[in-house]
Amino acid sequence: MMTRSADRPNEPGPARAGSPRSPRILPRLGWSAALAIPAIFLALFFVWPVGAMIVRGLGDWSVFTDVLSRPRTWRIVGQTLGMALAATAGSLLLGIPGAFVLYRLRTPFRRALRAFATAPFALPTVVVGVAFRALFDDDGPLGFLGLDQTTAAVVLAMIFFNYSVVLRTVGSMWASIRDLTPAARTLGASPARAFFTVTLPQLGPSIAAASGLVFLFSSTSFGLVQTLGRPGYGTVESEIYVQTTAYLNLDVAAVLSVLQFLIVAVALLVSSSLSTRTERALDLNVRHRAAPITRSAIPAIVLTAFSLLFLLAPMLALVAGSLNVRGEWSFHNYRALGQTGAGFAGGTSVTEALEHSVRIAIDASVMALVVGGILALALSRRVRSPWARMGQRILDGAVLLPLGISAVTVGFGFLITWSAGNRIPTAYIVPLAQAVVALPLVVRSLVPILRAIDPRMREAAATLGASPGRVLATIDLPLMARGLGVAFGFAFAISLGEFGATSFLASPDYMTLPVLIGRLLGRPGVDNYGMALAASVILALMTSAVMFLADILRPRGTQGVTF
Numbered sequence: 414m415m416t417r418s419a420d421r422p423n424e425p426g427p428a429r430a431g432s433p434r435s436p437r438i439l440p441r442l443g444w445s446a447a448l449a450i451p452a453i454f455l456a457l458f459f460v461w462p463v464g465a466m467i468v469r470g471l472g473d474w475s476v477f478t479d480v481l482s483r484p485r486t487w488r489i490v491g492q493t494l495g496m497a498l499a500a501t502a503g504s505l506l507l508g509i510p511g512a513f514v515l516y517r518l519r520t521p522f523r524r525a526l527r528a529f530a531t532a533p534f535a536l537p538t539v540v541v542g543v544a545f546r547a548l549f550d551d552d553g554p555l556g557f558l559g560l561d562q563t564t565a566a567v568v569l570a571m572i573f574f575n576y577s578v579v580l581r582t583v584g585s586m587w588a589s590i591r592d593l594t595p596a597a598r599t600l601g602a603s604p605a606r607a608f609f610t611v612t613l614p615q616l617g618p619s620i621a622a623a624s625g626l627v628f629l630f631s632s633t634s635f636g637l638v639q640t641l642g643r644p645g646y647g648t649v650e651s652e653i654y655v656q657t658t659a660y661l662n663l664d665v666a667a668v669l670s671v672l673q674f675l676i677v678a679v680a681l682l683v684s685s686s687l688s689t690r691t692e693r694a695l696d697l698n699v700r701h702r703a704a705p706i707t708r709s710a711i712p713a714i715v716l717t718a719f720s721l722l723f724l725l726a727p728m729l730a731l732v733a734g735s736l737n738v739r740g741e742w743s744f745h746n747y748r749a750l751g752q753t754g755a756g757f758a759g760g761t762s763v764t765e766a767l768e769h770s771v772r773i774a775i776d777a778s779v780m781a782l783v784v785g786g787i788l789a790l791a792l793s794r795r796v797r798s799p800w801a802r803m804g805q806r807i808l809d810g811a812v813l814l815p816l817g818i819s820a821v822t823v824g825f826g827f828l829i830t831w832s833a834g835n836r837i838p839t840a841y842i843v844p845l846a847q848a849v850v851a852l853p854l855v856v857r858s859l860v861p862i863l864r865a866i867d868p869r870m871r872e873a874a875a876t877l878g879a880s881p882g883r884v885l886a887t888i889d890l891p892l893m894a895r896g897l898g899v900a901f902g903f904a905f906a907i908s909l910g911e912f913g914a915t916s917f918l919a920s921p922d923y924m925t926l927p928v929l930i931g932r933l934l935g936r937p938g939v940d941n942y943g944m945a946l947a948a949s950v951i952l953a954l955m956t957s958a959v960m961f962l963a964d965i966l967r968p969r970g971t972q973g974v975t976f
Contacts, residue, residue, distance in 0.1 A: 462826025508579025537910025542640025902963025
């Protein structure tokens with residue numbers, strides 16, 4: 414029987430290796446051209462600023478040794494590490510029982526309580542700092558404790574901010590592991606011994622990961638320290654800011670930036686090492702039923718109730734303080750937000766700063782979405798080549814670098830590179846810096862959605878003759894449409910509340926709202942303080958609303974942002 418191959422003249426034959434239409438060459442060229450955009454972006458706006466900061470810090474060896482020989486430098490480093498360690502310990506002390514109650518037990522309204530407990534992490538650090546200042550101020554609800562502008566207040570604010578990190582990281586694993594406590598109790602172990610010998614080793618990787626993240630976030634909490642008055646010796650980040658803005662000593666600030674870089678790097682290495690050492694084989698595939706509440710769980714329930722009250726108190730104090738003017742309830746602080754002058758914002762009103770913040774956040778979000786979308790597409794592809802997989806791992810690590818670098822370091826790097834000589838106006842340089850800060854979260858919010866796409870859909874489209882570009886346009890982009898909204902929401906909320914990098918780059922005539930709040934706190938007068946409280950309430954409402962919408966848009970079956 415004759416074959417029908419001769420009857421199909423339009424059927425394409427195998428592509429020649431040297432043909433420009435080779436199906437293997439075209440996708441590679443397309444991906445190479447696409448990846449050039451994020452590569453150039455990261456090289457110009459991350460590698461160069463951070464690299465220039467490191468070179469400047471290590472360039473003059475005499476300055477470097479002089480800064481390291483000062484006792485004040487090591488007091489600042491010691492206070493930075495001490496507060497971060499205290500905040501990590503406090504977050505674990507409150508977060509682990511909370512994870513048990515809200516993820517393992519059959520607690521009433523536990524989903525609503527989880528949402529409430531994780532809300533503080535979405536707040537800008539400036540808002541958290543102002544809230545604790547309102548709580549411990551002389552006229553605040555807990556003013557009698559005398560904690561206003563103390564290191565204790567800073568540590569408590571760090572615990573408030575990072576409580577949800579421990580809660581979600583440990584709670585997610587606790588809800589997934591098989592409960593071996595009844596078996597240990599049957600063998601005669603007490604509840605405490607069963608927890609420390611059976612449950613705690615199972616939770617080791619998640620506790621180690623949470624500890625590393627909390628320490629990292631606490632050692633880079635510039636906004637909290639700055640708004641709470643830089644108590645004691647301050648931190649390395651606050652000293653970088655003082656040396657840059659007050660003394661104009663960029664060489665000393667560069668050396669301190671190198672120290673901050675090393676602190677963050679060591680924190681990441683220790684966290685990774687602890688997670689690796691505590692890893693063990695666990696049954697994580699089965700979602701076990703929540704356990705009933707027993708008498709042995711009462712201490713954890715009481716501690717969790719205290720933690721939830723601890724999370725509620727600062728926000729109530731912030732709202733109450735914004736409505737209280739000289740002992741009377743009034744909207745005066747909100748009506749004053751549009752005023753300017755020496756007695757108020759000093760040239761930029763809060764409403765103008767809010768407008769600047771929204772514009773900058775939109776610009777930064779668009780840039781982060783374009784760059785992050787390309788990176789997410791590349792990282793989500795299932796590749797077979799070992800070299801391609803290695804390239805993905807390297808690219809994944811490079812994308813996370815801005816997360817591991819302090820925003821203050823990024824801002825200082827921009828200051829000595831792009832901001833030097835007014836190379837780029839404030840209206841453009843601030844969105845670029847904020848886009849760098851938001852980029853890891855954009856990528857991490859898109860990758861799970863793209864990896865959830867069945868690769869057989871792409872293969873089927875390619876088999877039917879669709880080009881790589883058509884596959885991308887007809888399969889990937891429609892399915893990731895909601896993910897783009899989620900990523901934009903995360904980037905917008907982060908940029909709207911960003912303080913660390915922006916405080917170095919914002920000009921007096923184009924301030925953002927977080928920077929202006931910090932300036933208002935530093936100026937005398939009841940009106941300035943009241944406006945700072947009112948502006949913080951507005952900023953908190955805006956960022957919370959954006960994060961809430963982003964969470965609603967997140968497709969079902971995908972996790973939130975993970976690191």
